[in-house]
Amino acid sequence: MPATTAAALPATAASNPTWITGVILGNHSEPVLVTRRAPDGDRSAWGR
Amino acid sequence: MSDGSAAGWAFTRTVVARAERALADGDLRRAERLLSAATARLPRLPLPEQVQALQLQAIVLMELAEHVAAEGVLRQVLDLLESEEAPVDDGAERLTETLTALGTVLRLQARYQWADRVLRDAAAAAADPAVSPQARLAVLNASAIVCKDTGSFERAEQLYREVLDGFTELDGPSCDAVASTCHNLAGLSHARGRYAEAEPWARRAVEIRLRGHPADDPSVLADQVVLAAVLVGLGREDEAEPLYAAALSGYERLYGPAHYEVAVCHNGLAACRVAADDAEAALRHLREALQIKRAVLGGSHPEVGVLLNNMGVALRSLRRDAEAAAAHGDAIPLLEAALPPDHPTLLSCRENLADARSLEERPSEPP
Numbered sequence: 237m238p239a240t241t242a243a244a245l246p247a248t249a250a251s252n253p254t255w256i257t258g259v260i261l262g263n264h265s266e267p268v269l270v271t272r273r274a275p276d277g278d279r280s281a282w283g284r
Numbered sequence: 285m286s287d288g289s290a291a292g293w294a295f296t297r298t299v300v301a302r303a304e305r306a307l308a309d310g311d312l313r314r315a316e317r318l319l320s321a322a323t324a325r326l327p328r329l330p331l332p333e334q335v336q337a338l339q340l341q342a343i344v345l346m347e348l349a350e351h352v353a354a355e356g357v358l359r360q361v362l363d364l365l366e367s368e369e370a371p372v373d374d375g376a377e378r379l380t381e382t383l384t385a386l387g388t389v390l391r392l393q394a395r396y397q398w399a400d401r402v403l404r405d406a407a408a409a410a411a412d413p414a415v416s417p418q419a420r421l422a423v424l425n426a427s428a429i430v431c432k433d434t435g436s437f438e439r440a441e442q443l444y445r446e447v448l449d450g451f452t453e454l455d456g457p458s459c460d461a462v463a464s465t466c467h468n469l470a471g472l473s474h475a476r477g478r479y480a481e482a483e484p485w486a487r488r489a490v491e492i493r494l495r496g497h498p499a500d501d502p503s504v505l506a507d508q509v510v511l512a513a514v515l516v517g518l519g520r521e522d523e524a525e526p527l528y529a530a531a532l533s534g535y536e537r538l539y540g541p542a543h544y545e546v547a548v549c550h551n552g553l554a555a556c557r558v559a560a561d562d563a564e565a566a567l568r569h570l571r572e573a574l575q576i577k578r579a580v581l582g583g584s585h586p587e588v589g590v591l592l593n594n595m596g597v598a599l600r601s602l603r604r605d606a607e608a609a610a611a612h613g614d615a616i617p618l619l620e621a622a623l624p625p626d627h628p629t630l631l632s633c634r635e636n637l638a639d640a641r642s643l644e645e646r647p648s649e650p651p
Contacts, residue, residue: 265513268549268590268628269558269636270635
C-alpha cells in the first residue's frame with residue numbers, strides 16, 4: 237500500500253532517499269462480511 | 285534519451301527537485317509528471333542519480349496505488365543496478381530496497397508466488413554486510429505481509445515480532461517503523477479473526493503515530509482505518525463509522541475520489557451500514573468501492589472478490605437472495621485463484637453462498 241508520508245521523504249534526491257517507511261505499511265485490513273445466523277435459525281440478519 | 289551534457293543534467297536535476305517539492309506538498313500527480321519527464325524524456329542523469337530519481341518515482345507511484353507502473357519503474361532500477369555502466373556506491377542497499385519494493389507491488393497485484401520469489405532475492409541481497417539493518421527488517425516485513433495475505437499466519441507473526449523487536453532496538457519504541465509494525469500486527473490478528481487481540485495493537489499504532497504526525501497525515505488515517513476494521517470485527521460499528529468517515533474525507537482530499545484508499549473506506553462504511561440495517565447505503569458504498577478497485581487492481585483481484593462477497597451479504601439482508609447468490613458465486617473464483625483453500629475469507633464466502641442458495645430455494649416466508 238502506498239504509505240510513504242511526505243515527512244518521511246528526503247529533501248533532495250541527493251540525500252539518499254530510502255523507502256523503508258514507504259513499503260512497511262500495506263497490510264490492509266478490511267471487513268469480510270458473513271451471513272449472521274440468529275439463534276432461532278432466521279438467517280435474514282447478518283454481520284461481520 | 286541519453287545526453288551527458290552538464291547543462292542537460294542541470295535541467296533534469298531541477299525537474300527532480302521540483303518533483304520532490306511537489307511530493308512534499310502532497311501533490312502526487314505533479315510529482316509523478318515531473319519524475320516521469322526526468323527519468324524518461326529529459327537528458328539522462330549519471331547512473332546513481334538516475335537510480336535515485338527512479339526510486340523516487342516508484343515511491344510516488346506506490347503512493348498513488350499505481351502498482352503496474354511502479355513495477356515497471358522498479359524493474360528499470362534493477363536493470364540499472366545490474367548494468368556494468370557504473371557501479372552505484374550503495375548498490376547492495378539499493379538492490380535490497382528495490383527488490384523489497386518490487387516484492388511489495390507484486391503482492392499488491394496478488395501475484396503472491398512472484399512476490400515470494402522476489403522477496404527471497406531481497407533477503408539474499410540483504411545478507412550483504414553493507415546493507416543497513418533497517419533495509420533487512422523491511423524485507424522481513426514485506427515477507428510477513430505476503431504470509432499474512434496468503435494465510436500463513438504463524439509465520440507472519442514470527443516475522444512481525446522479529447521486525448518489531450528489531451526496530452524497537454534500532455530506533456526506539458516510538459519510531460514510525462514501530463507504529464507501522466503495530467499496525468501490521470493488528471492487521472494480522474484481524475485476518476485471523478482475533479479482534480480483541482488486534483485492538484491494542486491498532487490503538488498503539490495510532491498513539492505512536494500521532495506523536496510525530498498531524499491528524500490528517502495519511503499514515504495516521506491508515507492506522508485509524510485498521511482500528512476501524514478491528515472495531516467492526518468486535519461489533520462496535522458505531523465507533524468504527526466516524527473513523528471511516530473521517531479517513532474517507534481525508535483520503536479524498538489528499539488523493540481524489542478514485543484512489544484505492546478511498547475504496548477501502550467505502551468498504552468499511554458499507555460494513556457499518558450493514559450493521560445499522562441500512563443495506564441500501566451499504567450497497568452504494570460497495571458499488572463505489574467496486575468501481576475503484578476494479579479500475580486500480582483489475583477485475584480479477586481477490587479484493588474485488590471480497591467486495592462481491594460483501595455485496596452478496598448486503599443483498600441478502602434485502603432479501604434479494606438470487607442476486608446475493610450470484611455475487612457470492614462471482615466472488616469465489618477470484619478468491620480461489622489467489623488464496624489457499626483453507627483461507628478464512630474463502631471459507632466465509634463459500635458459507636455465504638451456501639446460505640444464499642438454501643434461502644433462494646426455500647419458498648419465501650410471509651413478512
